[in-house]
Amino acid sequence: MVAELGHFAxxxxxxxxxxxxxxxxxxAARGADELIAVARPxxxxxxxxxxxxxxxxxxxxxxxxxxxLTVFQxxxxxxxxxxKVTGVWGNHEGSLLLWILILTGFGAAVAAFGxxxxxxxxxxxxxxxxxxxxGFLAFILFTSNPFERVxxxxxEGRGLNPLLQDxxxxxxxxxxxxxxxxxxxxxxxxxxxxIEGRVDPAWARWVRPWTLAxxxxxxxxxxxxxWWAYYELGWGGFWFWDPVENASFMPWLxxxxxxxxxxxxxxxxxLKAWTILLAILTFSLSLLGTFIVRSGVLTSVHAFAxxxxxxxxxxxxxxxxxxxxxxxxxxxxPALKAGGLFAPISREGALVLNNLLLATACATVLLGTxxxxxxxxxxxxxxSVGPPFFNATFGPLMVPLLVAMVVGPLLPWKRGxxxxxxxxxxxxxxxxxxxxxxxxxxxxxTSLAAIGGIILATWIxxxxxRPLYERVFRGGVAGSAERLRALPRSAIGMAFAxxxxxxxxxxxxxxxxxxxxRDQVMRVGDAMNVSGYTIVLRGVxxxxxxxxxxxxxxxDVHRTRSEGLGPVLMxxxxxxxxxxxxxxxxTEAAIEPTVMGDLYVVVGDADGTGGYAVxxxxxxxxxxxxxxxxxxxxxxxxxxTDRRHRVGAPxxxxxxxxxxxxxxxxxxxx
Amino acid sequence: xTRKRQRMIFVLSGLGxxxxxxxxxLFALRDNLVFFYSPxxxxxxxxxxxxxxFRIGGLVEAGSLERVGADTIRFAVTDTANAVRVTYxxxxxxLFKEGQGVVAEGRLGTDGVFVASSILAxxxxxxxxxxxxxxxxxxxxxxxxx
Numbered sequence: 001m002v003a004e005l006g007h008f009a010x011x012x013x014x015x016x017x018x019x020x021x022x023x024x025x026x027x028a029a030r031g032a033d034e035l036i037a038v039a040r041p042x043x044x045x046x047x048x049x050x051x052x053x054x055x056x057x058x059x060x061x062x063x064x065x066x067x068x069l070t071v072f073q074x075x076x077x078x079x080x081x082x083x084k085v086t087g088v089w090g091n092h093e094g095s096l097l098l099w100i101l102i103l104t105g106f107g108a109a110v111a112a113f114g115x116x117x118x119x120x121x122x123x124x125x126x127x128x129x130x131x132x133x134x135g136f137l138a139f140i141l142f143t144s145n146p147f148e149r150v151x152x153x154x155x156e157g158r159g160l161n162p163l164l165q166d167x168x169x170x171x172x173x174x175x176x177x178x179x180x181x182x183x184x185x186x187x188x189x190x191x192x193x194x195i196e197g198r199v200d201p202a203w204a205r206w207v208r209p210w211t212l213a214x215x216x217x218x219x220x221x222x223x224x225x226x227w228w229a230y231y232e233l234g235w236g237g238f239w240f241w242d243p244v245e246n247a248s249f250m251p252w253l254x255x256x257x258x259x260x261x262x263x264x265x266x267x268x269x270x271l272k273a274w275t276i277l278l279a280i281l282t283f284s285l286s287l288l289g290t291f292i293v294r295s296g297v298l299t300s301v302h303a304f305a306x307x308x309x310x311x312x313x314x315x316x317x318x319x320x321x322x323x324x325x326x327x328x329x330x331x332x333x334p335a336l337k338a339g340g341l342f343a344p345i346s347r348e349g350a351l352v353l354n355n356l357l358l359a360t361a362c363a364t365v366l367l368g369t370x371x372x373x374x375x376x377x378x379x380x381x382x383x384s385v386g387p388p389f390f391n392a393t394f395g396p397l398m399v400p401l402l403v404a405m406v407v408g409p410l411l412p413w414k415r416g417x418x419x420x421x422x423x424x425x426x427x428x429x430x431x432x433x434x435x436x437x438x439x440x441x442x443x444x445x446t447s448l449a450a451i452g453g454i455i456l457a458t459w460i461x462x463x464x465x466r467p468l469y470e471r472v473f474r475g476g477v478a479g480s481a482e483r484l485r486a487l488p489r490s491a492i493g494m495a496f497a498x499x500x501x502x503x504x505x506x507x508x509x510x511x512x513x514x515x516x517x518r519d520q521v522m523r524v525g526d527a528m529n530v531s532g533y534t535i536v537l538r539g540v541x542x543x544x545x546x547x548x549x550x551x552x553x554x555x556d557v558h559r560t561r562s563e564g565l566g567p568v569l570m571x572x573x574x575x576x577x578x579x580x581x582x583x584x585x586x587t588e589a590a591i592e593p594t595v596m597g598d599l600y601v602v603v604g605d606a607d608g609t610g611g612y613a614v615x616x617x618x619x620x621x622x623x624x625x626x627x628x629x630x631x632x633x634x635x636x637x638x639x640x641t642d643r644r645h646r647v648g649a650p651x652x653x654x655x656x657x658x659x660x661x662x663x664x665x666x667x668x669x670x
Numbered sequence: 671x672t673r674k675r676q677r678m679i680f681v682l683s684g685l686g687x688x689x690x691x692x693x694x695x696l697f698a699l700r701d702n703l704v705f706f707y708s709p710x711x712x713x714x715x716x717x718x719x720x721x722x723x724f725r726i727g728g729l730v731e732a733g734s735l736e737r738v739g740a741d742t743i744r745f746a747v748t749d750t751a752n753a754v755r756v757t758y759x760x761x762x763x764x765l766f767k768e769g770q771g772v773v774a775e776g777r778l779g780t781d782g783v784f785v786a787s788s789i790l791a792x793x794x795x796x797x798x799x800x801x802x803x804x805x806x807x808x809x810x811x812x813x814x815x816x
Contacts, residue, residue, distance in 0.1 A: 360687045
């Protein structure tokens with residue numbers, strides 16, 4: 001019954017979406033208020049229906065109702081409750097439903113909170129959002145119905161891939177989707193603006209917070225995925241340039257560019273056509289990413305072959321969305337009024353450079369991801385484009401961006417003084433250079449790249465703080481506390497996010513240069529030395545979990561000494577798990593975080609004569625990666641709370657104290 | 671700064687970035703593409719003669735897996751028509767077994783033994799690398815669905 005209710009809710013949602021996609025558009029074109037008024041309630045009802053469908057499916061999963069095909073295929077009655085719930089999006093149909101829930105959620109958010117939007121713009125945004133909704137609802141209803149029944153009813157489900165039974169991964173897809181789908185709003189706003197034929201700073205002020213929110217979610221989602229790969233796949237990698245990762249990384253790059261170009265539209269009323277184009281491309285890349293991952297085109301043509309309808313639908317939808325919006329762009333963009341002029345050396349110029357490099361980097365990732373597909377289709381040759389390709393293309397494009405991201409924020413709008421900005425950064429450069437020299441003098445196994453990385457990272461972290469420092473101490477120490485309090489949140493957010501990048505660069509550099517890896521076959525009592533730690537195998541037992549049996553190794557960890565073993569610092573218990581509902585085996589690494597990095601131990605197969613293959617790593621500074629990403633997200637969140645983004649907040653211009661005046665247009669004041 | 675000049679600068683910097691990216695990409699594609707060959711292609715030496723990395727994929731031949739020393743293994747990769755001997759040192763992925771699909775990356779030694787530098791990890795037991803599937807299909811030995 002519940003499954004049928006969910007199915008019915010989806011059908012209602014699609015009908016409502018179809019109405020919402022058309023009626024308000026007509027209303028906005030004719031100026032008919034009663035037709036425009038349809039948009040808001042329709043958006044709310046659509047979200048409600050998607051919610052009903054989603055929770056109906058979740059109910060089926062929790063109840064282990066194996067008469068529902070999706071539940072049978074990806075759940076098991078013995079699974080812990082958490083993974084029954086997260087199993088909802090651990091499969092194609094359910095994850096599509098989650099997509100729809102989030103998509104309609106964003107539409108409903110605009111309907112509920114966008115009350116001070118111009119009515120025609122709001123109507124058009126909601127209509128475009130509903131068009132995407134119609135596409136997805138049709139896709140799920142006609143090709144991937146999550147509520148399909150199976151008869152006879154199986155007694156037991158097939159189980160969820162054990163690798164996915166992990167709390168980190170359980171929350172990774174929702175975040176990723178919130179990011180992907182969040183960009184749908186930027187897209188809807190862009191298309192609505194093209195239909196209106198008008199883009200102004202007020203438009204950018206609307207688009208920016210939504211884009212920023214989506215960007216925060218996407219950053220979190222990508223980081224969670226990377227963190228999961230690090231501790232769950234058992235070999236300590238965190239980024240593989242795998243097509244699935246690239247699929248989420250491309251919208252991130254485009255979204256980051258969009259975030260920055262929208263600032264130019266908001267402050268200077270220029271770069272409008274480019275920003276619109278970026279908004280369209282960002283969401284197009286999200287769509288492409290979702291479909292690449294979900295249809296499995298990249299790992300195999302399987303999904304297309306088993307269900308040609310699904311593949312065709314996907315292609316058709318991509319063509320309509322991307323082709324349609326780009327065609328609209330081609331027709332309408334020339335009509336957008338060109339904005340203010342600026343010199344190449346200026347804040348705008350720096351943001352254009354940011355956009356150019358990010359867009360180009362995104363294009364190389366796209367090429368590297370799709371190239372094997374094209375080559376296979378055209379010549380039948382099979383190739384793989386691995387990390388070396390991306391390191392050789394993406395890396396060099398990032399270096400100028402990372403160097404320039406410190407200088408850009410110190411340039412004023414319209415016309416800047418590069419030499420002046422560089423002089424202000426003299427101290428930053430000196431510190432960065434001496435950090436490089438110090439590391440060169442003190443550390444072993446350094447390379448040119450490592451020294452460069454250290455200098456670059458220090459440059460970004462310190463330089464990222466420079467704009468805040470200047471703002472607070474410009475007039476001397478007196479009154480600096482006042483100015484600190486009056487700092488606009490967006491400036492603080494930018495400093496956080498930029499420093500986060502620096503922290504990540506530092507983590508990457510140290511990790512890739514000084515990580516230690518040891519492989520050894522160990523018997524009970526054997527010792528292995530990893531980067532100052534001595535690890536002794538004390539025994540291997542079997543242990544039972546709720547739905548698996550583990551082979552669990554016990555290691556004592558000592559500080560390495562020239563003779564004898566010191567006291568036991570800690571014990572480590574890596575496992576190898578075999579699941580009852582799946583022939584798969586997973587590796588649970590034992591990870592011990594220390595101040596300098598992670599001690600990471602994996603146990604492998606027994607060799608049959610009492611020995612176990614053991615791999616030990618020391619991963620220096622690996623936590624800097626997660627900390628840096630967290631800083632970036634924190635920066636985004638802080639920036640979101642800036643009063644400019646708070647709906648209906650009175651303009652800070654009217655407030656009395658001069659610090660807040662700078663707050664309203666912080667960068668214009670420089 | 672006129673509008674025309676500004677547009678000029680945009681176009682030139684855009685072309686510059688594009689040119690840079692194209693250069694990097696072409697350079698990277700030349701050196702960093704890893705080609706895939708089936709055991710039959712390797713046996714017939716249907717790959718470029720130059721000594722470079724490539725991937726080989728198929729099934730781990732039943733009865734061919736042996737351990738040499740502490741952490742070195744030898745096995746044969748077969749597409750059921752031909753087989754290529756492979757040696758590898760290091761931890762193998764969890765799903766590495768006789769009769770299972772495998773993709774190995776490395777170089778072919780002068781003695782015809784493939785020296786693998788990595789054995790690719792796979793994500794689940796039903797997943798078959800597309801290349802392996804195609805190699806098996808080419809020999810008419812694919813038993814799964816299409």
